[in-house]
Amino acid sequence: MNADARPDPDALLSQLRAEEERTTRAKLKIFFGFAPGVGKTYRMLQVARELGTHGVDVVVGVVETHGRSDTAALVRGLELLPRRPVAYRGRTLEEFDLEAALARRPSLIVVDELAHSNAEGSRHDKRWMDVMDLLDAGIDVFTTMNVQHVESLNDVVAAITRIQVRETVPDTMLERADEIELVDISPEQLLLRLQEGKVYLADSATRAAEHFFQRGNLLALRELALRQTAVHVESDVLAYRERHGVDKPWATSERVLVSVGPSPASARLVRAGKRMAAGLRAPWVAASVDATHRPPLRERDRERLEAHLRLAESLGASVVRLQGADITSPLLDYARRHNVTRLILGKPTHARFLDRLRGSLLDRIVRASGDIDVHVISGDHVGPPETAPAATPEARTKPSLRAYALSAVFVALSTGVGMLVRAVYPVPDLEMLYLLAVMIAASQLGRGPSLLAAVLSVLAFDFFFVPPTLTFAVRDANHILTFAMMFIVGSSLSALTTRLRRQEQAARAREDRSTTLYTLSRSLGSLLDPDRAAQVVTRQAADSFEARATLLLSEPDGALRELATFPERETAHSAALSPTELGAAKWAHEHGRLAGLGTDTLPGSRALCCGLRVGAATVGAIALIPLKRPGFDAEQRDFFQAFCLQAAFAFERARLAEQARKSALRAKTEELRSSLLSAVSHDLRTPLAAITGAATSLRDDTNLSAATQAELLGSICAEAERLERLVTNLLDMTRLEAGGVEPKREWIPLEEIVGGALTRLESKLASREVSTHIADDVPLLSVDAVLMQQVFINLLDNALKYTPESSPLQIDARVEGGFVVVDVSDRGPGVGDAPHVLFEKFRRGAVGSVVGAGLGLAICRGIIEAHGGTLSAHNRQGGGATLCIQLPVASDPPQITTGEP
Numbered sequence: 001m002n003a004d005a006r007p008d009p010d011a012l013l014s015q016l017r018a019e020e021e022r023t024t025r026a027k028l029k030i031f032f033g034f035a036p037g038v039g040k041t042y043r044m045l046q047v048a049r050e051l052g053t054h055g056v057d058v059v060v061g062v063v064e065t066h067g068r069s070d071t072a073a074l075v076r077g078l079e080l081l082p083r084r085p086v087a088y089r090g091r092t093l094e095e096f097d098l099e100a101a102l103a104r105r106p107s108l109i110v111v112d113e114l115a116h117s118n119a120e121g122s123r124h125d126k127r128w129m130d131v132m133d134l135l136d137a138g139i140d141v142f143t144t145m146n147v148q149h150v151e152s153l154n155d156v157v158a159a160i161t162r163i164q165v166r167e168t169v170p171d172t173m174l175e176r177a178d179e180i181e182l183v184d185i186s187p188e189q190l191l192l193r194l195q196e197g198k199v200y201l202a203d204s205a206t207r208a209a210e211h212f213f214q215r216g217n218l219l220a221l222r223e224l225a226l227r228q229t230a231v232h233v234e235s236d237v238l239a240y241r242e243r244h245g246v247d248k249p250w251a252t253s254e255r256v257l258v259s260v261g262p263s264p265a266s267a268r269l270v271r272a273g274k275r276m277a278a279g280l281r282a283p284w285v286a287a288s289v290d291a292t293h294r295p296p297l298r299e300r301d302r303e304r305l306e307a308h309l310r311l312a313e314s315l316g317a318s319v320v321r322l323q324g325a326d327i328t329s330p331l332l333d334y335a336r337r338h339n340v341t342r343l344i345l346g347k348p349t350h351a352r353f354l355d356r357l358r359g360s361l362l363d364r365i366v367r368a369s370g371d372i373d374v375h376v377i378s379g380d381h382v383g384p385p386e387t388a389p390a391a392t393p394e395a396r397t398k399p400s401l402r403a404y405a406l407s408a409v410f411v412a413l414s415t416g417v418g419m420l421v422r423a424v425y426p427v428p429d430l431e432m433l434y435l436l437a438v439m440i441a442a443s444q445l446g447r448g449p450s451l452l453a454a455v456l457s458v459l460a461f462d463f464f465f466v467p468p469t470l471t472f473a474v475r476d477a478n479h480i481l482t483f484a485m486m487f488i489v490g491s492s493l494s495a496l497t498t499r500l501r502r503q504e505q506a507a508r509a510r511e512d513r514s515t516t517l518y519t520l521s522r523s524l525g526s527l528l529d530p531d532r533a534a535q536v537v538t539r540q541a542a543d544s545f546e547a548r549a550t551l552l553l554s555e556p557d558g559a560l561r562e563l564a565t566f567p568e569r570e571t572a573h574s575a576a577l578s579p580t581e582l583g584a585a586k587w588a589h590e591h592g593r594l595a596g597l598g599t600d601t602l603p604g605s606r607a608l609c610c611g612l613r614v615g616a617a618t619v620g621a622i623a624l625i626p627l628k629r630p631g632f633d634a635e636q637r638d639f640f641q642a643f644c645l646q647a648a649f650a651f652e653r654a655r656l657a658e659q660a661r662k663s664a665l666r667a668k669t670e671e672l673r674s675s676l677l678s679a680v681s682h683d684l685r686t687p688l689a690a691i692t693g694a695a696t697s698l699r700d701d702t703n704l705s706a707a708t709q710a711e712l713l714g715s716i717c718a719e720a721e722r723l724e725r726l727v728t729n730l731l732d733m734t735r736l737e738a739g740g741v742e743p744k745r746e747w748i749p750l751e752e753i754v755g756g757a758l759t760r761l762e763s764k765l766a767s768r769e770v771s772t773h774i775a776d777d778v779p780l781l782s783v784d785a786v787l788m789q790q791v792f793i794n795l796l797d798n799a800l801k802y803t804p805e806s807s808p809l810q811i812d813a814r815v816e817g818g819f820v821v822v823d824v825s826d827r828g829p830g831v832g833d834a835p836h837v838l839f840e841k842f843r844r845g846a847v848g849s850v851v852g853a854g855l856g857l858a859i860c861r862g863i864i865e866a867h868g869g870t871l872s873a874h875n876r877q878g879g880g881a882t883l884c885i886q887l888p889v890a891s892d893p894p895q896i897t898t899g900e901p
Helices: 009-025 040-053 067-073 098-104 127-136 150-162 173-175 188-195 202-210 215-243 267-281 299-314 329-338 352-358 361-368 403-426 433-447 445-466 477-525 528-545 577-591 636-700 706-737 748-762 784-800 835-839 856-866
Strands: 028-033 058-062 084-088 093-097 108-111 142-147 179-182 257-258 283-293 319-325 342-346 373-377 547-554 560-566 608-614 617-626 747-748 772-773 779-785 807-814 821-824 869-875 881-887
Touching: 028 040, 028 173, 028 215, 040 058, 040 560, 058 098, 058 361, 067 179, 067 445, 098 127, 098 173, 098 869, 127 142, 150 215, 179 528, 188 215, 257 267, 257 329, 267 299, 267 342, 267 373, 267 445, 283 299, 283 352, 299 319, 299 636, 319 329, 329 361, 329 528, 342 361, 361 373, 373 477, 403 433, 403 445, 433 445, 433 477, 477 528, 477 636, 528 547, 528 560, 528 617, 528 636, 547 577, 547 784, 560 577, 560 617, 577 608, 577 617, 608 784, 617 636, 747 748, 748 772, 748 779, 748 784, 748 807, 779 784, 784 856, 835 856, 835 869, 856 869, 856 881
Parallel strands: 028 142, 028 179, 058 108, 108 142, 257 283, 257 342, 283 319, 342 373, 772 807
Antiparallel strands: 084 093, 547 560, 547 617, 608 617, 747 779, 807 821, 821 881, 869 881
């Protein structure tokens, strides 16, 4: 059996897996139509009822009858899933209940109108998402949709009907469908149904007939629906042919394949293929074959080939690039796999004797084509096609004179070795040494020097080793066969070795490009900063393409901003791209394709530009200015596009990460706002209620005693002070979180700060024992006196709230390891097992009914950290809590001198 004809084990395995998935997954059937009223829902219910009579568990999830009695009659007798009521803008809507359907889990569920948008509050925004959940749960689904709701046809439908359809379904749903049944009637029948009120009510029907339901619109939409269904059926046919190994074309529909090469005549083949496909209303493909047995194309030929393929693509063809040992096998294999019915080739233009030497390509294809029709068309000979760009890159590298000289040296060395060997021992097979020389020349020097080595080997063997020696005369005619075989074997070895060398070079080039893309993706994988990502991309692009790379990022207003360039230009004036280069970059950014050097768009630019596009979004562009060559060949341009796609993913990921960060920040802000409102609403209302109550009593009751009036006034003052402290804490916390606290430092003794705080709290500390001990070596502090005094006030006030009235307070200060350490201690209940949570916002102690918003310690920590210090809490030995302040000792504090005035 021919090894090349054996099936690929990986392909067989993937086919088996696909077949297993196809047979085990839930089935989706779409009843497809070209307009409302063609009978999709009616037909769907008919099929569902028929399956129900055969024992299938059928449930109707949602069906829109639109007042049609015949459709409603088909629903009767089927289990109907109750709909879910949803309140929306003062109305109650009834939506499909996905949760109930998943809980019921029938074998088949009927879900009408796939393109429906769900009301707010549903699990998904679109009904097709609900259907995907049902399929994932293993439930078969029947559904309906019209052609105007297909996402990829949205703009086409809008151009036909002049109505923009808002509700669309992605094309992946049609690709996911196991079966699409076209429900079709003629436009005349549909218009008659519209007049009879079977589609819309009278008023709506009149408006529909004047706008959407015009006969021309319906004809165009019907054609779109037929074509969309045909595409799905065709994909099913191709899948069936692949599963069953059918290699002969089935003429169920026409498909045209055009063989494109570097010859100028290929331009006419491309245009002929377009005309033939248009006449047959069939899809067509332009294919080029890279034959490994042939030498590489010259740069000009490669440019011409790329121009032909671009021409075919611009005319609507699908472009494929094939590779193989020859041209015939890859071309016909592709044609058979894709059910091609017509193959277009160009007439041969070379001399007839070449076909006798190497065989006729046309003859081989015609004989092996089987049921495929082969069209042979003459081409143009007027020069390159009009779309071909100028061949600016360098020509193909040819072997130098040094290579030919080295091939002669290899033959001379083989001759010398042979003469030495024959002098020692008579060896009959000295010609093997010459074959070795030919192989070395082919692997190291190229095809031309290896052919020269083959010719010189025959001559040297004849001159030095064939009697009579030292002459080219041949006494024995048997040696003629030896010479011929030496030349043939040498030439064959040269061709094989050259082919292997070319394949090795191609494999190494592919490996280098794969390594470059892998390195780029790995380098950009963890980068979310656009500036750093731009530096990585430009450096990698400059190294890979030997060019100066400039990355431009799009601004919100659509302008391009130069973000990074590598290597940097020599002067600031040369750092900016020229207007022509910027124009090419802007065009590439807007269209997502190549522009500039070596392309059809702004070819006069010094830079080759490519847009960074991900899906429909373009995030920027990259411009390459070659440094060591006049331009880039076709393979480099293709690689450049792949490179830009990889870079675009990185910038899109950075953009999405920034959006996620902003979304998380907004969510955190909303959470903080909710926490703030819930935490302080009671604390704000309590003093306000007390103030209002006391003030109202003073206003309304004129018979109050002087003592009662004094008590009420005191209550008003106390609650107002409490309210002021709460508002002050809220403002301070806001300033700290916004980073708006910048300490106004001054040199001040710690004793003055602590004394000021004790004075402010004198009334509250009247019944407390407060002991203060500040070591003599405590230096002056460089702090904001007002803020630090606020810290001690908050700490002492916090201790007063959580300790009994008889509990003493203690303040100790000392110097430890370059820090001023201040402990504020009490004999209260302590701080528990997690003291760090006390410094979180809105966190209160769990002892007693203590009032407050839980912001005091959080504010203290923020102020201390703004001074470069720390604030911590721990349980005190013997009971109680200690709040420890650590402030760094400032260098060179001023000296305080005392003396007589």
